[in-house]
Amino acid sequence: MAENDYYKILGVGRDATADEIKKVYRKLAMKYHPDKAKGDKKQAEDKFKQISEAYAVLSNPEKKKEYDEFGSQVFRQKFSQEDIFRGSDFSDIFGDGASESIFSRIFGGQRGGRPRGRSGTFSYGGPEGHYQPVSPPKGQDLQVEVPITLHEIAFGTDKLVSFSHQGQVEKISVKVPAGSLPGKKLRLTGKGSPSPMGGPPGDLYVKLKEMEHPVFKREGNDLLVDRKIKLSEATLGTKVTVPTLDGKTMSLKVPPGTQSHTKMRLKNYGLPTANGKNRGDQLVRIIVETPANLTKKQKTLLEELAKEGL
Secondary structure, three states: OOOOOHHHHHOOOOOOOHHHHHHHHHHHHHHHOOOOOOOOHHHHHHHHHHHHHHHHHHOOHHHHHHHHHHHHHHHHHHOOHHHHHOOOOOHHHHOHHHHHHHHHHHHOOOOOOOOEEOOEEOEOOOHHHOOEOOOOOOOOOEEEEEEEOHHHHHHOEEEEEEEEEOOEEEEEEEEEOOOOOOOOEEEEOOOOOOOOOOOOOOOEEEEEEEOOOOOOEEEOOEEEEEEEEEHHHHHHOEEEEEEOOOOOEEEEEEOOOOOOOOEEEEOOOOOEOOOOOOEOOEEEEEEEEOOOOOOHHHHHHHHHHHHOOO
16 A cells, blocks of 8 residues: 555545544545445555545544654554554444455455454454454553653662553552663553453553753763853863762863863763663863952952953
8 A cells, every 4th residue: 555645545634623534534435435436446446445544544533643743654664554453443434244344355365454343353364354353452551751860860760650540540660770861761561551352451651751950961971060160270270179970079170271161071970871881971061250359459460461461
């Protein structure tokens, strides 16, 4: 089946309502129905497959949202035809028995989809397209967002996650490996919703969200910290101490003539990579403070230095 735009296949706009999509599909399905279409039966069957696949996606709010977000090409890479048709209900279009008969015939012997009529779950991949029972689908996946600190990203942690499920609050302990950056989803197999049809439960996905740190800022696997120094220290050079994420301090040599916002690097003091084999660096951004309130002596000295071209 060609990778075309589902909206164009049905001839509807992206703002079409569910009722409008159903109305258009019903009309097209009657037109290209393999038993009713005039002319080239093979061409009609191919068109019927296209519009049915388009309807299976656009009539399902979750699938439609994914399709709108990722587009046709990425969507079809992520989902097989079986995934696309899973959970689709065509019984109100063709009738319970008729929907099984139609789809078993046109999808028989292929990598078939699994439309679901009111009479049960069925597939169209058996010999000669005959009705075959299939394993019931898994339950719905769940997702919960969990805040995580930079320290927890750096060293790993066990988080007690609370989430609402079927009107109840459930808690589960989740191991967060060191190097798990924000945005990563940790998958807990079988911890999602139960299947309403007796299949395996869905999965729980824990999405990590970074909490703001009062001192450090993350730049990929690097950590950034600001260190203020005096104008004289920047000019003549100095040694300063800087904090590290593990609660220790490091000595850093600031060379003479250092400009404000210069970044200096402490190798391997950043966050670990996901595989744990490498670490990022800690970047120290030097902030040169300009004195706002000078004593009379300081002002005189600066005026003398200004005369010398400083």
